[in-house]
Amino acid sequence: MELATLLPLLLLLAWLLPLASFTLIVFAGPRLGRAGHKAGYVATGAIGISLFLSLLALACWLWHHPLTPSHHAETHAAASDDPADPTHERSEHEQSAPHTGSTASPLTGDWYTLAEFGSLRLTIGYYIDALTLGMFVMVSLIATCIHVYSFGYMHEELEDVTDPLASPSSGKPLVRAGRFHRFFQYMSLFCFSMLGLVVAGNVAMVFVFWELVGICSYLLIGFYIERKSASTAANKAFIVNRVGDFGMIVGLMILFGALGTFSFGDVAQSDGTVRKGIFSQVRPAENEHQLIVPDGLIRMAAASQMNSIYASVPSNEEAEELIGRRVAELRKVGTGYWLLVLAGLGIFCGCVGKSAQFPLHVWLPDAMEGPTPVSALIHAATMVAAGVYLVGRFYPVFAPEVLLTIACVGCITLFVAATIAITATDIKRVLAYSTVSQLGYMMFSLGLGGWAAGLFHLFTHAFFKALLFLCSGSVIHACHTNEMPEMGGLRKKMPWTAWTMLVGCLAISGAGIPAMLGMKGFGLSGYYSKDSILAQAFSVASQSQTYGWLFYVAAGGAAITAFYMFRLWFMTFAGSPRNQHVYDHAHESPASMYVPLVILAFFAVVAGWKLPSLNLPDLLEQARPLGTAEGISFAGEIAHPELPAEHRSHEETLHRTVSWIAFGTALTGFAIAVLFYLLRIFNPETVRKWLAPLHAFLIHKWFFDELYEYAFVKPTLLLSQVAAAFDRLVIDRLADGSARFCVTVARLDDVIDRYVVDWAANGIGRLTYRIGLWLRQVQTGQLRQYVVMIAVSTVALFLLIVVCRNLMLFQ
Amino acid sequence: MINWHTLFFLLFAVPTCLFAVAVVASANVVRMAMCLIASLAAVAGLYFLAGADFVGAMQLMIYVGGTLVLLVFGVMLTVQGPSVSLKISSANWLMAGLAGGALLIVLLSAVVGIEAWTSKAVAETAPAVEAGHTVAPLGMGLLGIRVDQLSQQDPTLRRGMSGYLLPFEIVSVHLLVVLIGAAHLARAKRRRTASTPATTAPLNPEP
Amino acid sequence: MTLTSPPILLSLIVFLPAVGALVIGLLPKGRDELFKQVALAFTLVVAALTLYLALPGQPGAGADSARFLLGTAQMQHAFSIPWIESFNIYYALGIDGISLPLILLTSFLSVLAMGASWTIDKHVKAYCILFLLLETGMLGVFMALDFFLFYVFWEVMLLPMYFLIGVWGGPRREYAAIKFFLFTMAGSVLMLVALLALYFNSDLNQLGPAQLAASHLHETVVERYDPSGTAEPQHTFNLLALAHQGQSENSPFSQLLVGGKSIQWWAFLLLLIGFLVKVPAVPVHTWLPDAHVEAPTPISMILAGVLLKMGGYGIIRICYPVCPDAAYELAWLVCTLGVISMVYGAFAAMAQTDFKRLVAYSSVSHMGYVVLGLGVWSISGSTGMTGDYWKMGMNGAMFQMIAHGISSAGMFFLVGVIYERVHHRNLDDFGGLFGRMPVYTGVSMGIFFAALGLPGLCGFIGEILVVLSVWNYSQVLAVISASVMILTAGYILWTLQRVYLGPEYKGPHGDEIRPITQRELAIAAPLLAFAIILGVYPKAVFNYMAPSVNKLVDDLGQARYGNDYSGGIEKQTGSVERIEPAENELALREISPHREEAGQP
């Protein structure tokens, strides 16, 4: 079968299997075995098959498009080769760009059309390249591990559960039925949504699954629905994400309104036409895949001019011709560029929400209310990385200003989150802030042009952060508490957990031996990815001093990372037990929990290694969007970013410097942690007292929650009260008032009726009665009198006639 | 000069008027009835004279022969001592006389005032009196056939001429109803309760 | 003439409920169960008939088939029978892609609402009769092609509603019923004025023969047709003819009336206000919360599910086609009101503590999307004078009407379910229902997520299409409308948290909470099923709806811009590369159905 038909099919299957599992569990959940425990097998089986299918797909892809050793590898292999040699660069470019362009070009297509209006359509499609496949494998691999892990972790849910954290008014702990199957139901839905997000062929579909992973996250954060904190955290997560999505929608509106398509790549239609995607409109092949403002955006920005052209020319063809010329002129003066920037910022805004970047990072630590496997899968490894993934995917569309914004946001995030992590005592929250911080690194890297480095870190981080979370879950499972001050010395009780977690800590700290003495550097996965990020930052810093501070912040962040990670490990596993009760009850977790730990630890170690035919950096290099390999030198209105090409960061000298700096910072962090928490040479309490204001500031998470509470939540609620009151007090009063006015008028009417009209009517009646009384005297009842009367009347009538006649005659 | 026609007319007309006046003038109800009979009989004579022989006959038969007998019965049934002649005051007389006189003047002035009614151009040359011939046309007329109008040419006039079948029927039914009603009204009422005195008491206690 | 010939079938659908009301009226009193069963049977039969109507038919099936011809934009199965000929009033019915989905929605919701009426135990006979009369009114509104007939059905539906709220409602039912009645009546009066203004300025003789033929007029009217220009003007109430007239060049409705504005400007404004009352849009929406809070559950379902749609239907069926120029001038008003409704409704919903009131305000907010989507006149030179974006918006608005019909009816029903158990609706006194009523909570979550606009459920499609279409009309409104999704998420999730989540139920009558019954599930489950089906396969609606809606947009564009308007033809250079032979084929394929249609009449 051809690759172009096989791969979509495989991925479609891999994608839809979890949906099938979800559907099955929804309808048959509690009936699947005792307390629905077979639901776990269903879900795990589904995601396991997905893993298999995606591995198969990756193998097929690599079979057809074997990885070409990238620049990176070459420079390391042949250090003597001058990387700055323009001829080499040219040849590299010529070799890779056309190569990837022709043979490893992404597969695009539509599976299904949701709606279609004229030329506009909303579709469910696919965009498959090496990045997609890599993400697919990563997501399904981690998801499989975590599904297996959940068998152990969620074991309690098979019975009735006593929830000590839910607080009913009676004061007794709440006992509820277990929800084992429900957990796996949500997990399946999440896997489906996440894989859909990864495979998405257009940005609208991304948005669809963006929302779906959001709702899964909502459901899983709020899994312990009895706990107020859990449901509040779930709401917070979803609503904060929606704030980001709002920006994303604005971006979507701009792009769709101008370009008329959502597709990333060009999509062949069934009728033989090819619809141009966003990428090829923003970076057309005629322009060497460099960024230009597409026609649609220019026309949109100059809509009034377009209208007047149409109004001035009789035929449409002429108008289009004129507009074509006009657009070309306008492009020169930069019309519509701001729309492109705005669109990029909008899309990035969605990523900020999903990836918990500053200033929307507040939801992620709270999201730790969910079960730990959820934290590992959704809030560390996959979903929160989706923002980074989308930035990577949408990279060709981002203008330099946007990239700079991304970098700054990432930088701020990584620093802020790292500082907060120092003071956190909840084991999961430390990891959560570490996640935020690492996501900040990724964004930072992407924003500085380190496309491959950022995504590389995404992959490695996914492994070691999932590992860390699962380890922490294991600890929590054993200790029934999240608080690190309650733990200590657990390594003896839980060796598997302790040592795998140490691997994770080392990986996230970027442990490794830098290249020296002619030896290649060597380390855990984090070492490679973090080094390449710092290298890119250093490369930028060395080119433009304006953005030098970014590098220092990032390097400092690396030190803090090492510090708080080892603080965590030491507080938990080293030393002596602080709470003997907790220590006594602690135990190693079952095999279903520590086997996934070992698997993930393995990947946390090797994910960064450069195996010759299968390694992440080369895979990502292969997926690099067209036209982004070159550096950006841009003089804009507000910023003058100069982002060097990423392969510059692989230069030997630069890279060596950076790896030593990274090694130094990590070692510093590690050393401080050792001093404080392992050897206890310094007492953390003393330092805390010294720096009491700073500590308060950090323990309150920079007061972000309070700030948002007063800046947004309260005003919104106030505004809603105002709206409701306006309804009640103004609009309703107006309506009621007009009704009351009518009633008043009616009363007045009534008075007039009673005292004027009725009086007149009654008066006439009375008058008539009086006259009648008077006239009845005539009626004597005397027959004879009547007769006389008749006779007289006749005569009188006669006389009357005569008189009248005469009178008339006289006239 | 007075011709036969006038003579006969006066022969009937004068008694008619005189007896009528006598009816008015008489105080005794029995005498009044007698005078009325005479007056109406004289009117029948006038009918004959005017060529309405059948009507005259009917006048005699129904009125004089029937109605007045009925009247006399009434008189006999009701008249007891004091009410044979109920007197009225002279003021009343004056009032009635004045009113009657005024009415008479009005009527007479109308009667005399119209030229066509007083003049008689073809007094003697009138066709022979076809007494007795009016019965058949009248009968046909009552049955709805107007034999006297057969020669009428003017369609507008003809249209107005129609039979008297329907009025005849109505009148006959009416008569029937009236007679039954009269019988009902005049029947002797049985007292329902023995306690009530058998004597007829006026409904109205007032005198 | 068989049962399935259009005049019979359409009339049957409209009047069968009324017949049902008659039948119930003749039944002996006191048999409450029987009344409900008969009423349900009638609604079921009507639903079956409408379903038959919706079956895709063959184009050549002839006059005896009333099945819907998919892909046909024109009015189908239209017929016209003299009613009050001296005023040119005809009994004219017909369906097209715009009305058919709403007819289906009406009949479908009527069945469910009748099912939900099983708990009514007061004056059941009168209730069933009024309910069926209401259904007749609603179906009639959606089918009427004669403006006067439309108006009559509009009023017919009003009165049963008044009584249904006023007799079977909650404690403040009289207030709510009168408020409902007065607001709607005020709207009707404005509509009546516009109706007369349009009637007396219409003249069939000014139409072209083709337009005349497309108006489905009665043959006697056609015989009187005299285009010579000397004949007496022939007034008409026929909506299609009025639309043709409004869209023609030198439209008689373009004469100036008062204040320097044309007849159609005023007519549009009056009609718009009349319909917006029904939608309802801020600031004429306050009848809605009160009516909903007081109305019994099934009536709330009907009110939210169908009655509100009449406003939107009126706008798309009458306002826009008949007064295109005014629609262009006043598009800003329509859109602004739509956006204000969205924002205001969402804010007001957030402040509510009464469950039903909250849902009612969410209706205001959601119907704002409808108004906005109908109004976005986004034909501009910047997109090559194509109506595609507006088509998207208008289709989205129509879809939103269906989606809201499902989700809001569902929400009201679910509120009713819990209200029947605990007899209060105070949001702060709920909580923990998840543990007590798991299935109910699951269904509720689904329906509420549909209202929240979650992808995969019906609410999303309508909202996203509307919002996406706004940017090309107004960027400010677009941004505001997009921001509403935050507020929506806020109030819905907060509601879910307060009602379903939490450790325990906090309010009174806690011991009466029992799991959802089979009957209730049988009502809620279809709604949820439809929410999912329409969310995943929106083409189920668009296949019916889109041709008619697109035609409307094309007509309006044509009327406004004449030859400048480029319809659905792709103009943007660069976004599509056509391959020549395929293009020809495509063009042929596009043209041929039009040919057939042109040949039909």
Next chain:
Amino acid sequence: MSFLSFLSQPVSLSHYLIVGAVLFVCGIVCMATKRNAIGVLMGVELVLNGAAVNFVAFSSPFLRADSQLSLGLDGHLITLFIIVLAAAEAAVALAIALCYYNTHATIDVDEGDELKG
């Protein structure tokens, strides 16, 4: 024109009408002056006869020059009806009188003023 000269003239319509008028007025006066119900009834009969005389006179072909204007048979028929009705009326009136007599124990109409205003 003296009354005698009038008498001397040939009998014309007026003559009959004069008789009718006299009868009519006599009837009226009779009704006005009699307290006896039977007397009143007789006055009525006189009034009716006065009218009947007029009808007969108007229908007679002999009494006027333009005889084609006479009522002809119609007058006769009406007179017949009058006679019949008079008979009916007399019957009813007598019945009433009897009733009256039964209730009031008198025939004096002046006593029967219950319906006075």
